Amino acid sequence: MDTPNLNSSFPASLGRAFIFFVQELGGITVFFLKGLALIFTWPPQVRRTLDQLYFIGAQSIPIVMLTGLATGMVLGLQGYYALAGVGSEGALGSIVALTLIREMGPVLTAIMLTARAGSAMAAEIGVMRISEQIDALQTMQINPLRYLISPRIAAALVSFPLLTALFDMVGIFGGFLTGSMLLKMNPYLYFHRVRASVEMDDVTGGFIKAVVFAVIVITICCYQGYTTHRRQGGFGARGVSNSTTRAVVMSCVLILVSDYVITSLLR
Amino acid sequence: MSQPLIQIVDLCKSFSGQKVLNGANLSIYKGEITTIIGKSGGGKSVLLKHIIGLLEPDSGQVLFDGMPISSMNKAQKKAWRSKISYVFQNAALFDSLTVFDNIAMPLVETRRVSKEEVAAAVEKRLAQLDIGAIGNKYPSQISGGMQKRVSLARALITAPEVVLFDEPTTGLDPIRKSAVLSMVSSYQRRLGFTGVMVSHEIPDIFFISQRVAMLDKGKVVFEGPPEDLQRSDKPVIIEFLQGLEQPRDALTGMGTQQQLSKSYEAESDRSARTAQAFCLVVFSLDNLEEITEQSTHVMAQTVMANFAAELGRHLRVFDSCARYGFDRILVVMPNTGMNEAKKLIERISRSLQRKNVVPIAPYPDFCLMVSAGFAQAGADESIEAVLERAANDEKNVYTFKVC
Numbered sequence: 001m002d003t004p005n006l007n008s009s010f011p012a013s014l015g016r017a018f019i020f021f022v023q024e025l026g027g028i029t030v031f032f033l034k035g036l037a038l039i040f041t042w043p044p045q046v047r048r049t050l051d052q053l054y055f056i057g058a059q060s061i062p063i064v065m066l067t068g069l070a071t072g073m074v075l076g077l078q079g080y081y082a083l084a085g086v087g088s089e090g091a092l093g094s095i096v097a098l099t100l101i102r103e104m105g106p107v108l109t110a111i112m113l114t115a116r117a118g119s120a121m122a123a124e125i126g127v128m129r130i131s132e133q134i135d136a137l138q139t140m141q142i143n144p145l146r147y148l149i150s151p152r153i154a155a156a157l158v159s160f161p162l163l164t165a166l167f168d169m170v171g172i173f174g175g176f177l178t179g180s181m182l183l184k185m186n187p188y189l190y191f192h193r194v195r196a197s198v199e200m201d202d203v204t205g206g207f208i209k210a211v212v213f214a215v216i217v218i219t220i221c222c223y224q225g226y227t228t229h230r231r232q233g234g235f236g237a238r239g240v241s242n243s244t245t246r247a248v249v250m251s252c253v254l255i256l257v258s259d260y261v262i263t264s265l266l267r
Numbered sequence: 268m269s270q271p272l273i274q275i276v277d278l279c280k281s282f283s284g285q286k287v288l289n290g291a292n293l294s295i296y297k298g299e300i301t302t303i304i305g306k307s308g309g310g311k312s313v314l315l316k317h318i319i320g321l322l323e324p325d326s327g328q329v330l331f332d333g334m335p336i337s338s339m340n341k342a343q344k345k346a347w348r349s350k351i352s353y354v355f356q357n358a359a360l361f362d363s364l365t366v367f368d369n370i371a372m373p374l375v376e377t378r379r380v381s382k383e384e385v386a387a388a389v390e391k392r393l394a395q396l397d398i399g400a401i402g403n404k405y406p407s408q409i410s411g412g413m414q415k416r417v418s419l420a421r422a423l424i425t426a427p428e429v430v431l432f433d434e435p436t437t438g439l440d441p442i443r444k445s446a447v448l449s450m451v452s453s454y455q456r457r458l459g460f461t462g463v464m465v466s467h468e469i470p471d472i473f474f475i476s477q478r479v480a481m482l483d484k485g486k487v488v489f490e491g492p493p494e495d496l497q498r499s500d501k502p503v504i505i506e507f508l509q510g511l512e513q514p515r516d517a518l519t520g521m522g523t524q525q526q527l528s529k530s531y532e533a534e535s536d537r538s539a540r541t542a543q544a545f546c547l548v549v550f551s552l553d554n555l556e557e558i559t560e561q562s563t564h565v566m567a568q569t570v571m572a573n574f575a576a577e578l579g580r581h582l583r584v585f586d587s588c589a590r591y592g593f594d595r596i597l598v599v600m601p602n603t604g605m606n607e608a609k610k611l612i613e614r615i616s617r618s619l620q621r622k623n624v625v626p627i628a629p630y631p632d633f634c635l636m637v638s639a640g641f642a643q644a645g646a647d648e649s650i651e652a653v654l655e656r657a658a659n660d661e662k663n664v665y666t667f668k669v670c
Binding site: 127128133140 | 316319320321345348349351352353355357359360361362372373376377421
């Protein structure tokens with residue numbers, strides 16, 4: 001009688017996938033915690049952190065402003081017609097501000113930063129991995145996590161909340177442009193509703209999300225690049241491209257999933 | 268023999284179920300250059316990466332100064348790592364940093380030195396490696412050969428005790444290949460570091476290595492001096508060396524050392540049968556080291572190549588010649604007695620003195636100093652024994668200048 005091949009059975013595959021998932025999760029967590037802890041080691045990496053702040057933060061300002069403006073304008077337009085249907089167009093300022101500050105600001109900013117900075121980081125670190133630059137750091141007694149990852153974590157933790165705030169501000173202004181300038185709504189009423197409806201908890205919640213998303217994006221993107229060589233076919237240009245794709249997809253999915261979790265916890 | 272500085276004991280390593288190292292044993296001694304040779308994909312680089320700790324073995328151990336690396340504590344590991352440098356096969360330079368910053372990196376990141384000291388050290392290495400003009404360029408803006416030299420400069424900037432070279436000359440032209448190897452050799456003599464090199468550059472590696480190890484099927488099948496390797500009758504070694512043998516020496520365009528040895532043996536047999544005399548002449552470029560110091564290794568090797576080309580033109584068609592070290596050329600002169608050999612050398616020296624073999628003089632009034640020693644080969648006398656007599660018998664050493 002033939003013995004069934006247990007290694008290829010469905011439960012075995014499921015088990016392997018689960019073990020891989022747990023290992024990856026553990027690996028990512030340790031990767032982030034080490035990177036975070038190394039921020040506080042002496043001497044401080046001021047120059048490298050500033051470089052990353054410029055790359056993740058300053059260079060993302062145009063795209064964040066553009067996205068924020070477009071989102072605010074669309075919200076203003078859609079919100080106005082929806083509210084006008086029930087005779088409540090005066091609440092447009094509240095709708096735009098709360099939607100942006102609580103949800104869309106942090107989420108869209110994080111997604112835009114994943115696309116602009118996260119993908120670049122995954123690719124850059126991936127290339128450094130396959131061209132042995134990371135091995136070279138180790139041979140020179142330079143901790144690659146400290147040198148490459150810690151400045152990025154520090155810069156992301158600062159940049160994400162600031163860019164989210166910028167996105168929110170520009171978005172609210174976008175809502176004002178469509179609501180007041182195009183659709184002739186009273187501008188005083190728009191900003192009065194914004195001020196009256198937004199509370200400190202909303203702003204804090206938005207910032208908490210921005211910080212969580214910063215951790216997710218930076219950890220996933222850097223980890224994927226850093227471990228390019230460990231994956232199947234993780235060599236050459238294709239290995240880097242696979243890592244970059246995986247980094248962007250995983251980051252976006254986790255941003256959306258964690259957004260739901262944080263929102264339900266903050267209620 | 269003294270205690271090895273690095274000892275590799277029963278090292279095994281597999282990747283995706285494929286055994287790359289299968290119980291490799293190797294001893295590396297302090298102050299020597301050990302070259303690891305073997306077929307491509309045979310695990311030479313993997314072995315090197317175990318020595319510096321970039322890879323962990325599946326089983327077996329690497330001992331440094333008698334202590335297993337795996338049992339070292341954090342401070343011991345730090346001390347061990349600070350003593351070792353690594354020259355990567357593909358240079359592994361940081362493409363977002365300039366050449367200057369790449370070389371300075373180990374000093375800037377791991378040592379407490381002033382900016383001026385860093386700049387002085389980097390400038391010195393840049394000049395020594397003949398890459399002084401590219402300090403402000405990025406790795407992508409320079410050639411592969413230059414990248415190799417930058418990588419070498421980066422490895423040597425901290426004056427390490429052990430330097431691991433992973434095919435440092437791959438992709439270089441013959442002059443730069445010889446220049447890099449002669450530089451490794453001269454640095455090794457000057458700084459006294461222990462070198463471990465993966466290379467296929469035969470015969471050049473024989474000139475600079477005190478020991479050679481051959482890796483085959485994951486095991487070290489030979490370990491010892493290069494002369495013993497060349498004399499080995501193991502089929503696996505003979506097959507490997509014959510596979511690498513080139514019809515001509517790339518630097519000089521002359522025959523190979525193996526071919527010269529065969530010519531010598533053939534002449535020796537003929538001489539024993541027919542009683543016809545034959546001579547061995549050794550041309551030594553006495554101030555090649557000085558050229559290196561005053562100018563560059565590349566210049567020194569260019570001079571060697573030019574000299575060899577000129578010498579080749581003046582030898583007879585039936586003479587056999589080959590490079591025998593970084594500064595020596597050996598010629599086997601069949602059917603030639605001592606008087607005839609002397610006349611021939613005098614004629615060659617007169618002719619060579621009119622040639623310009625030094626492209627740019629390293630200093631004013633520079634002349635290349637050449638000594639040509641000759642000796643008649645006796646029956647059953649080894650080539651090394653005749654060479655010894657030719658080089659050291661002052662009566663039969665003819666010295667001349669090429670200006």
